[in-house]
Amino acid sequence: MPSPIKRHPALQPLSRDHHFGLLLCWKIRKGLSKQIDIQRIKAYVYWFWNSHLSAHFEEEEKYVFPLLGDGNKLAEQALQEHRTIRSLMAKMEDLENVLQTLEETLTSHIRFEERELFNAIQEVATADELAIIENLHHQQIDENAWEDRFWE
Incomplete structure (x- = not known):
């Protein structure tokens, strides 16, 4: 089992979101x-997307990924x-296959961000850039907001 990754405090709220994404x-x-x-x-899934995941993606795209510079592979x-995940959310007609693909794709995506992308960001971002990220992300995900607990 890999050892826990030391995460800069500015990225910890996004990592917490990733925890809830893996829980999804x-x-x-x-x-x-x-x-x-x-x-x-x-x-x-729609509730989680509209309440949390869509905004999380926008935040990463606007404030986090640009820190690595244009053309960065990560x-x-x-x-x-x-x-890909947005596309899956848009085509929920073949629900069972889409849900399975969404689950697999989102799991892989979160693992990638946690294990590679955030580490690269911690290496290149300035203290001021990290402070911006830290100050903008404070929404907590309320696990009890959804009443139909089908997974239990």
């Missing part, structure tokens, strides 16, 4: 394995993964 993936996986009605899972990979 676990809930999708759990709901699918329990053969829960897809519409229930979809409703939760930032480009993260942006491409964001586009």
Whole structure:
């Protein structure tokens, strides 16, 4: 098991978001394995997207990824993964396949940001740049805001 990554305090709120994103993936996986009605899972995924994940993506794209500079491979990979996830959210017709792909893609994306991208940002960002990130991200995800706990 890899040792915990030391995260700069400015990036810790985004990492906390990643924890909840991985929890979303676990809930999708759990709901699918329990053969829960897809519409229930979809409703939760849409709620999480609209309440948290979409804003998280926008924040990273506006304030975090640019710190690595134009053409940076890590930032480009993260942006491409964001586009893929947005595309999956937009085409929820084949729900079960989309949910499974979303869960796998989002899990992989969060692991990449935590293990590679954020480490690179910590190496290049100035104290002022990190302070901007730290000051803008304070929303806590309320796990109890969704009543249908299909994953239990």
